[in-house]
Amino acid sequence: MSVPETQPTVLVLTALPLEYAAIRAHVEKRKELVHPDGTRVEKGQLPGMAWHVALAELGMGAERAAALTAQLINWLHPEAVLFVGVAGSLKDDVGIGDVVVGTQVYEIHGGKQTPEGFLVRPKALPGSHALEQAARSAVRDMPDVRAHFMPIATGDVVLADAESEIAAFIRRSYNDAGAIEMEGSGALQAAHLNGQVNALVIRGISDRADAGKRDADAAGSQELAARQAAAVTVAVLHKHRPRQDSSVPSDSEEGPHRRGDGGATYGGDHVDFRGGTFYGTVIGKQSGPQR
Known part of the structure; x- marks a missing residue:
């Protein structure tokens, strides 16, 4: 086994070959x-970025996504996980x-199924605030992309009938969801359980989760949706910096500052320990001649 180098890494996961190809092109x-x-990844670089990207095609299903995402996080130690691909729309707009x-x-x-009917026990995980903010900023400069920021439903079902019982159930119980797919909840759960790993699901819409799905797919909608999702993913990574690259906001442009586990910020001639604890000797800086 090759040992991954120590470098800022983002893990970009897909389920389908066409989704993988859309990201791989970048x-x-x-x-x-x-x-x-036996799990394989391709590791490479995005031009002009500090990120190294590890790509993996995991196959379909939330349980599979959860298990393999956890495996890859423990192996590659990424700072962020993005699950990227296609989905069906749940909203007219x-x-x-x-x-x-x-x-x-x-999810x-x-x-719980009872004599009175099925009682929903909702399970929801938020996407990373930092990655979501990066996405909101990125899409403002992408006139060819129409983006929506809303919940996504994950289920082990390919929805191709808008009048079906499961479609009615989703509208009734998860009525603010904008898309349905099969892996996102598994990937987010794995990231959540593996510590401070930012994670986000980005999906391009390839069909309307109705009887027109087959015709839409045949017309190339999946390839279009995968390309759009990949383009947004790359734009997000342009905005979202690796941890050691993050800078302290100020009115003037400054070089990168690094924040350690103890809360210290390093920059210029000073070390700022506000919010942290320092154990050790402090040596002051003299203003006059030194020898």
Whole structure:
């Protein structure tokens, strides 16, 4: 097994080959790494960015996504995880080719069946605030992308009938969801359970989750949706900096400041320990001649 280098890494996950291809087209200097259990990633660079990107095609399903995402997080230690691909629209105003950024992700199958009916027990995980903010900023400069920031529903079902019982259930129980897909909740759950890993689901709309799905797919809607989602993902990573690259806001442009676990901020001639604790000797700086 190749050992991943120590460098700022973002893990970009897909379920389908066409989703993988759309992201892969943006990544240069790729090399393949193989986990001892056989999971393969391609690791490369996005031009003009500090990020190194690890790409993985995981296959379909939330449980599979959760298990493999956890495996890859523990192996590659990424700072961020993005699940990127296509989805079906659940809203009339979310059209084919639009992109839905998941403010939160619902797992739609949780509940209890009783004689009175199915009682929903909602499970929801929020997307990363930092990544969502980066996405909001990025899409302002993307006139060819119509983006929506709203919840996404995850279920082990391909929805191709808007009048079906499951479609009515989603409208009734998760009525603010803008898209439905099959892996997002698994990936977010894995990121949540593995510590401070920013995670976000970005989906391009390839169909309206109705009887027209087959015709839409045949017309190339999946490829279009995958390209749009990939373009937004790359734009997000242009905005969202690796941790060691983050800077302290100020009225003037300053170089990067680094913040350690103790809360220290380093920059110029000073070390600011406000909000942190320092154990050690402090040596002051003299203003006069030194020897």
